[in-house]
Amino acid sequence: MHVRIAVAGLGVAAQVIYLPLLARRRELFEVTDVCDLDPAQAESVGRRLGARWCADPMAMLDRGGFDALVVLTAGTHGALVAAALERGLAVLCEKPLAYSQAEARALKNETRLMVGYMKQYDPAVRRAVALLEGRTVRHLDVTVLHPTGEAQLAFARVRPSRPSPTALGPWIRADEEALDTALGAAPAPIRSLYSGVVLGSLCHDLALMRTFSGPPATVEHTAVWEGPSIEVGGALRQGRYSLRWHYLPGHPAYRETVSVHHEEGTLELVFPSPYLMNAPTVLTASSLDGTTEVRTVHRDVSEAFERQLEAFHALATEGTAPLTGLAGGLADIVTAQRIIRSVAGPAIGGEAHDA
Template sequence: MTEPGKRIRIAVAGLGVVARTVHLPLLQRRADLFEVIALGDLSASRVAELGHRYGVEPERRYTDASAMLVEGGYDAALLATSGSHGELAALALRSGVPVLCEKPLAYTLAEAARLTELSGATPSLMVGYMKQYDPAVTEAARLLDELGGAERIHAVEVTVLHPGGEGQLAFANLPPAPGDVPPGAGDRLRAADSRLLDAAVGGDPAARTLYQILINSISHDLSLLRLFTGPPATVEHVATWPVAPNGPVEPSVEVSGRLSGGARYGIRWLNLPDYPAYRETVTLHHARGSLELVFPSPYLLNAPTTLTAVDSQHGGERRAAFRSVTEAFEQQLVAFHAMVTAGAPPLTGVAEGATDLRTSQQVVRRFGELTGAAIGGEAAR
C-alpha cells in the first residue's frame, strides 16, 4: 500500500475503445492522483500513438501485457483488455500490484477463486462497475435508506436500450482498428476465451452468447441490484429472441425472478442496432412511490444521469429530480486511488464479482432448463 494522498504510477493494459474514450483521458484529467507510466496492447502502432500522446517513455510501451505486468515498476494496474481478466489480474496480484479490472472480472468461478487466494486481507482488486459510483446512484441509495432500506422495495424494473457500437461511438471519431496485430495473436486469444466459455457454460452457442451478454453488459445491472437489494435470490424466467430473422447475432434478453426480501425484479436488455441513443432505466418501486434512474451512454463523459423520486403527498403526486454530470468513471478512479493508498474497500471486489458470475451462470442454467439447450461446465453444477 502506498501513502494516502500520494500520486500513484499506473500501468494500463488494453488500449481499445474504453481506454481511448474514457480511462486515459480521465487519468490525464486526474493527474493529481495518477501518472500513466506504462501502456500495453497487441498493436505496436496503437501503443506508439498513445504512448506519445500521454507521455509514456518508449521503453515502457509493450505489445505484451503479460510482460508489462511481470516487469512491474508501478503502483497499480488498470486492465481494459478484451475477454477474461483472470490471468492478467492474477499476474498483477502475484506481484503485489493492486488492480482496477474492467468487467468481466473473469469467465469462470475457478478464476475468481484463484484471485481470492491471491488477494489477501487488504483490498487489492476493484471491478469496474462505474455506475455504482454515479452520484445519482449514491443519492438513490440514500433515499432508499431513508425509506427503510431494501425491505421496502416491491419491485425493480430494468430496461436497457442497446444500440450498435458504431452508433454509440460516432461522436468519438475513433481511428480504424490497427492492422499490425501479430498474426495468430487474435486466434490464440479467441481460443483461450473459448476454453474458458466451455469451462463456464459448455459448448452450446446460444448459451455462450447469452453468458457473454450477461457478463459483459447486464453485469452492470446485476451490480446495481446487488448494491440496492442484494443479488437475485432466484432466476425463474429467461428468454432470448432475435431483433429480426436475419438480424444481429446477439439477441435481446429478458430475465426475471425473486429478490431475497420477496420483491420481484425484471431485466430487459434490448439489442437495437439502429436505436438513436443508448438508454438505461433502473426503477425501484416501493409502496409509496418509486426511484427512477436514467443513465446516458457510458462513453459520453459528464453526460447527466437523472434520478426522479416519485411519492405521494397530501393525496397527490410529488416528483423531485436529481441530475448529476459528475463523471461516474472519474469517481471510480478516485475510489480506486483510495483503495490503493488507504486500503478503502471497493464497492465490488473479487467476492462481489464472483457473485455476479454465479448469478450469470444461474441465468444460463435456467435458460437450458426452459429451452432444452445443453448447458455444461460450472453452470451445469
C-alpha cells in the same frame, strides 16, 4: 499520494474514457506504462503520453515500475488480474472479472481488487441508495435499449486496435478454455449470449441490483429472441425483479431505465450512453406528501467513471474497499451462469450446471 499506473488494452474504453480521465486527474495518477496486443497502437499511445509501451501485458507486468493496473482488454480477465495481484499491484478490472467461477476463486490478494462497475459510483445511484435506506425494494425493473457501438461512438475519433492473429491466439484460447469451464460444450450462440450480452453488458444491471437489494435469490424466467433480446425475472430477498436487454441496431440512442419500487414510492434512473462524459443520469424520486404526489428530479454532472477512479486511488493508497471487489464480481458470474442455465436447460454443462 501519487499512483503510478499502467493501462492494459488501448481500445474504445481507454481512448474515450480512461486515458482522458487519467490525464484530467494528474494530481492522483501518472500513466507510466501502456500495453496493447497491436504494437502500433501501443507505440502511438505511449509516445503521445510519454509512457513506456509494450505489446505483451505479461511482459509489462514482469518489467514493473508501477503501482497499479487498469485492465481494459477484451475477453476474460482472470489470468491477467491474477498475475497483477500476485505482484502486489492494485487492480481496476473492467467487467467482466472473468468468464468462470474457477478463475475468480483462484485470485489471491483480493483486497487489492476493484471490479469496474462505474454505474455504482454514479451520483444518481448514490443518491438513490441514500433515499432507499431503511426501505424494502418491492420490485426492481430494468430496460436497456442498446444500439450499435458505432452509433454510440459517432462523436469520437477512435483508432481501432488491430492485433495480429498470432498475438491474439493465446488469449482467444484462454477465453475458450474459460468458457468450457463455465458452460461445458455449449453451442456458440449460448457462449456468445453469456460472454457478450450477460457478462458483457447486462452485468451492469446485476451490479445495480446488488447495490439496491442484494444478488437475486432466484432466476425463474428467461426468454431470448431475435436481436438478440433477453428477458430475465425472479425473486429478490424481499421482492421481485425483471430485466430486459435489447440489441436494437437502428435505435436512435442508448437508453437504460431502472425503476425501483418501494413501499413509499418509486425511484427511476435514466442512464445515457456511458461514452458521453459528464452527461447526467436523471433520477426521479416519487413520494407522497399528505394527499400530494411529489416528484423530485436530480441531475448531477459529476462523471461516474471519474468517481470510480477516485475510489480506485483510495483503494491503492489507503486500502479502502471498493463497492465491488472479488465477492461481488463472483456473485455476478454465478448469476450469469444461472441465467444461461435457465435459457439452455438442465443439459448445460460446466459450472452453470450447478450454479
